[in-house]
Amino acid sequence: MGRSPCCDENGLKKGPWTPEEDQKLIDYIHKHGHGSWRALPKLADLNRCGKSCRLRWTNYLRPDIKRGKFSAEEEQTILHLHSILGNKWSAIATHLQGRTDNEIKNFWNTHLKKKLIQMGIDPVTHQPRTDLFASLPQLIALANLKDLIEQTSQFSSIQAEAAQLAKLQYLNGMLNSSASLSNNNNNSPSSILDIDQNHAMNLLNSMVSWNKEHNSKFNPALELEAEDQNQGLFPIGSIIDSTTQLLQQKQYHLNNSPIEQPSQGDPLLDLVPFNLQTSLNSEDHFIDTLVKHPIDQDQDHDDPSSWILPSLIENSPKNAMSSLPYNNPTDASSSSSYGAGDGASLYWPDFCFDESLINDVS
DNA sequence: AAGCGATGCAACCGCGGGGGG
């Protein structure tokens, strides 16, 4: 277990500790305390550097260390403290009895960070991921591929399904989140109850069937852990990742990079970049109608730092995402009341109610 | 059962801060 020795200068041993070494260290510290870590190895008859001894003691051998899985409460504490302190693991550890900074750091890197990313939250800022601004237009544009697919017989079935995928995954995420909202926030005026429940449930059922049939073919990330689904996590990160993956498979370099000139001879490449370019050129409009939405009306509407994303869940660690998605291009003014718990009318993207989509998935 | 990629985590590395000379 652990890192293997990379060098052995001074003849000091590195790498995993043996039970005998552990015992020597424990015995010495119990008798004398650690004192100077630098001097300890010689005094304790250990062929290790002081640094290695200190690390072994503080991260593993200390008697007050609590081992085992992190509880939900501990997880919440870490999330909360990280949002305040950042990667100050030792500071966070002082608030969690028996947990070491190393353990918390590992837990963060292997679990919590991924969870936040999957929720569409930037694990560094604890705010909705800003790369969505760049990615969402591409996702929508990808969804528009469906129209192109209908216009040409030269698209392969995987490309058609990729467009479906973008729509369906987005919808899937919203439905998952909404289902959670209806469970957790029944008192909230901005819950799923605001929309036609039968319609939503029909869509959800269709989604479940469709996903069962397709997801393993396209997107392992879509198979959200049951745990996460129960918590209503919005898999926008998965959507972006999987869609990007699909695009990369098709050699469309769309990930925040300038659109390249279409290559010669490939009808798909001739058509798609043009469509996407149009989409990207109209990004301002997209943001106006879907994303750009300052909480405070006095804020500069052109200042990206004042924009907030349409969010899907209300039970995120910091309530950073606090409302349902909306998209009502015909009534942009109503969206100015967007915010947590203000009873604003909320709208789902139009394409979610695309009749052809509903028919396709059922 | 075997192969292989993904994941978890112990341990190392390098840097920066504090204290003493």
Add this chain to the structure above:
DNA sequence: TCCCCCCGCGGTTGCATCGCT
């Protein structure tokens, strides 16, 4: 004020294990 030493912290590595095919 500068330099050196020591300690502690955060980032990274790489092995063991898991789980899927």
